Amino acid sequence: MTERQEHSKGGVYSVPGQAFERDSRYITTRITKDGADGYAVEAGRYRLVAARACPWANRTLIVRRLLGLEDAISVGLPGPTHDADSWTFDLDEGGLDPVLGIHRLKDAYLARDPHYSKGITVPAIVDTRDGAVVTNDFAQITLDFSTEWTDFHRDGAPDLYPAHLREEMDALMRYIYTEINNGVYRCGFAGSQEAYASAYYRLFDALDTVSERLETRRFLMGESITEADVRLFTTLVRFDAVYHGHFKTNRSKLSEMPVLWAYARDLFQTPGFGDTVDFQQIKSHYYEVHRDINPSGIVPLGPDPAVWLTAHGRETMGGRPFGDGTPPGPVKPGEEVTPDGRADA
The missing domain is CATH 1.20.1050.10 (Glutathione S-transferase Yfyf (Class Pi); Chain A, domain 2)
Incomplete structure (x- = not known):
């Protein structure tokens, strides 16, 4: 094992003889109703980049679907493997995200900060207006889906954060x-x-x-x-x-x-x-x-x-899995899990 080991999916540090420590330096900008951080909730403006392979990204895919935010927030799905540099959109035609027009997620991070040196992680939310990452703070993203995006929840959406x-x-x-x-x-x-x-x-x-x-x-x-x-x-x-x-x-x-x-x-x-x-x-x-x-x-x-x-x-x-709400409907066409892992976005 190398003395200092870092993976694009999170910033993973491991030093021989020591315990594992996760790099948790995230972009903590939030998308809120009042736009206090400069990014206001707006349907169609943001793209969630979330690899199915990653557990932290998988959270966002689940919450987005449970709340019915598929039409408000589009999704880009990188492939399951990446190099030391970046997650890539190798499942999309031509290896290019069809909305962001980039091959590597790193490009969206550099659009936010040309000197960005932290982990190129998923999930990340990208502003489609300038192609720059807004946030990759995975823990806050899903909480904000529940509390800040309520105007775009589906009828019957469960309250995931009572x-x-x-x-x-x-x-x-x-x-x-x-x-x-x-x-x-x-x-x-x-x-x-x-x-x-x-x-x-x-x-x-x-x-x-x-x-x-x-x-x-x-x-x-x-x-x-x-x-x-x-x-x-x-x-x-x-x-x-x-x-x-x-x-x-x-x-x-x-x-x-x-x-x-x-x-x-x-x-x-x-x-x-x-x-x-x-x-x-x-x-x-x-x-x-x-x-x-x-x-x-x-x-x-x-x-x-x-x-x-x-x-x-x-x-x-017993219990009521969705509380006072209802189950989500069928998976949005193009976002189904398929045998070869492809999904159109």
């Missing part, structure tokens, strides 16, 4: 991020056996904790889906396909943790979740890009994704 639950949710989501979302990376990019062991036990302690929480409630905050579920799901859905082997999180497969496995399948089978997931792209990204962990670049053929459609039994717990 005001009366926010204090508890914020604490829970911080825990999920530090211990689980980022926890799998601490295992995968540990710089020593000691750092790996510490990360391993910390991760599974957290998974056991949320499993206990979900024994008595269908979703993390109770009877309805919230942003907290979205954040946990994107790690769980990648667990057996990638993290268990590639990141050595192998105490148990997700499919061997009964409560979490049933919970994850419940969400996967809910419109807005599984229909944003492309297992082939997920595996291709991790196993082909992380050559320091997987030098051969060989991508595993399993596991069979059909297991995600098996009965989960969580409906017997």
Whole structure:
């Protein structure tokens, strides 16, 4: 492992003998109703760039779909692999994003700041007027989808960030991020056996904790889906396909943790979740890009994704997945997950 290792998808730092540390220097500009940061909510103005392979980007695809923001915010979908320089639009005709007209996401970052030197990350929201990135602050993007873009929510959109639950949710989501979302990376990019062991036990302690929480409630905050579920799901859905082997999180497969496995399948089978997931792209990204962990670049053929459609039994717990709202309709034409991972935007 190199002394300082950085990946375009996040800014990943790992030093031999030390614990993994994520580079979290993001562009924190917000798009708001009042346009306080210089960017006002406006349908058709912004383009979300979100690779299906990336768990942080997957969050934005799920929330955008649950809230019905597809017509207000267009989407660009980079391919699952990238070089050390940038995510690229290799799934689009001619390798060119059809709206932004660029081959590399890096170009949108440089349009914002010609001297930009931080990570070229997804998700990123780009202003189509000048082709410049507005924000790549993934945690805030989805919260703003819920709170700032309400004028463009679909009829029946769920409340993913209920005001009366926010204090508890914020604490829970911080825990999920530090211990689980980022926890799998601490295992995968540990710089020593000691750092790996510490990360391993910390991760599974957290998974056991949320499993206990979900024994008595269908979703993390109770009877309805919230942003907290979205954040946990994107790690769980990648667990057996990638993290268990590639990141050595192998105490148990997700499919061997009964409560979490049933919970994850419940969400996967809910419109807005599984229909944003492309297992082939997920595996291709991790196993082909992380050559320091997987030098051969060989991508595993399993596991069979059909297991995600098996009965989960969580409906017997009752609840209202969409609260007072309704499920989203069919996936927007051109955004379907297809066998070769292509999607027209």
